[in-house]
Amino acid sequence: MPAPVHIRPAGDRALLVDLPGLQEVLSLQATLTADPADGQVDVVAAARTVLVTASSPAAARQIAARIRAADLAAAPGAAADLVVVDTLYDGEDLAxxxxxxxxSIDGVIAAHSGQTWTAAFGGFAPGFAYLAGEDTRLEVPRRPSPRTAIPAGSVALAGTYSAVYPGRSPGGWQLIGRTTARMWDPHREQPALVRPGARVRFRPVRELVEISRPAPAAAGTGKPGHGVVVLSPGLQTTVQDLGRPGFADLGVTVSGALDRGALRRANRLAGNPAGAAGLETVLGGLVLEAAGDQVVAVSGTRVPLTITGPDGGGRMVAAEAPFALLDGETLTLGTPASGLRSYVAIRGGLDVPAVLAARATDTLSGTGPAPVARGTMLPVAAAPPGSVVGFPEPPAAEPAEVTELRFVPGPRADWFTAQSLAGLGQQLWTVTPQSNRIGLRLDGTPLERARAGELDxxxxxxxxxxxxxxxxPILFLADHxxxxxxxVAGVVLAADLDKAAQLGPGARIRFVPAPEAAPVPL
Known part of the structure; x- marks a missing residue:
């Protein structure tokens, strides 16, 4: 008999599936991973839920029907491979x-290394996996005071789970050992050493051997020295494309341009494919010098653009239209008259090394290129044969005095009082200066919960x-x-997120309920 499931909408393109327990979670995860549904983008398992993201509302509805028909009572098949992690048991919390x-200490080591662990689901960082064990004797609480920095490779316990920290990060788990196994390497064919569903054994060793990693191959399809040099990076300038979907189960968010429409528009104007890598910058101040003749387009804001030649002469050019930036000339982005984020596309696209099939900078996990700095040379790829620049676009629209963002209530609307839920859509929220690519932090009348406790x-x-x-509230953006x-009280429709990308501190938002956009009944 099929296990009972409760499917909640998470916006117009995602589903949050509540399940009875970990076995059903692993079963659904294995089912969707082994045979992905049409339009399936990401599957993120947790202790009692599975989040499924789809490419469209129609795909989300079809996936929901498939989940309802699935037999989740059957245990998932064992992973083909067993990952063995050499571990030196000398952790600070072992005693x-x-x-x-x-x-005894020897008893802890024997219990930890004497069982096979299953990677149940990914965690808060790329390569972090919650490992479910067979021996309940090792269930321990988190530390009462989390550490501010836990070294990469630390082997730890918390609750009923074990884990290996893939990188240096804060955390409250109990440290029992360490390993030199590289849990996360984005340059490997399989970047995560332990993927959800894998089996893991910890092998005690007396000493650890460090294994060096070869340097990644450099990108390059353009001419050596052909590109742009950053003379002034401006604010929060990063390389962005349309992101890296499909890696959320490994702890990697999609990332990519916050205003996806603006990047697509800039690329079309410059004669590039829609997903070519360009620059995202905040509030102007970016200055680029051409190394070789370039074709450039800028979109997203009403930003003044000035080109200065080697002789000091200058000219103004328009945004939302392609223009030439000749060898040795500099392009300066002024302060936008409206909007927040501008996108700079260069014909051929930025040719920085791809990480997990994308060139986007994820500011939360550090995946992708480093933020742009003064003196950075950004190579530009050769333009595809037959590519042509686009016709000029109308200027970016002036932002409304109050930006309306449609949202689907839930998936955890039941955690809030009816009055608070009504207030979410009735009051005006103000964007605070603490906002960034991870999310917009909002100020207003706080929402009140209807229940106590914490959500898994x-x-x-x-x-x-x-x-x-x-x-x-915090409105999550691309680097969430x-x-x-x-x-989560609600999820903004995917079509409205480009508007959110252009909202700076002081901007006002009204959330407009759109329950009719939910792919499954609320």
């Missing part, structure tokens, strides 16, 4: 874990209106964390 479990971490999506204990532990 504390022995006290908490009533075992579960998958999140761009557009999620997450509400921390303060009651003040893959999972979160605060309830």
């Amino acid at each position: 504390a874990v022995a006290d908490l479990t009533g075992l 971490s579960e998958g999140t999506v761009s557009g999620a209106i997450q509400v921390p204990p303060s009651g003040l 964390p893959v999972t979160g532990g605060y309830p």
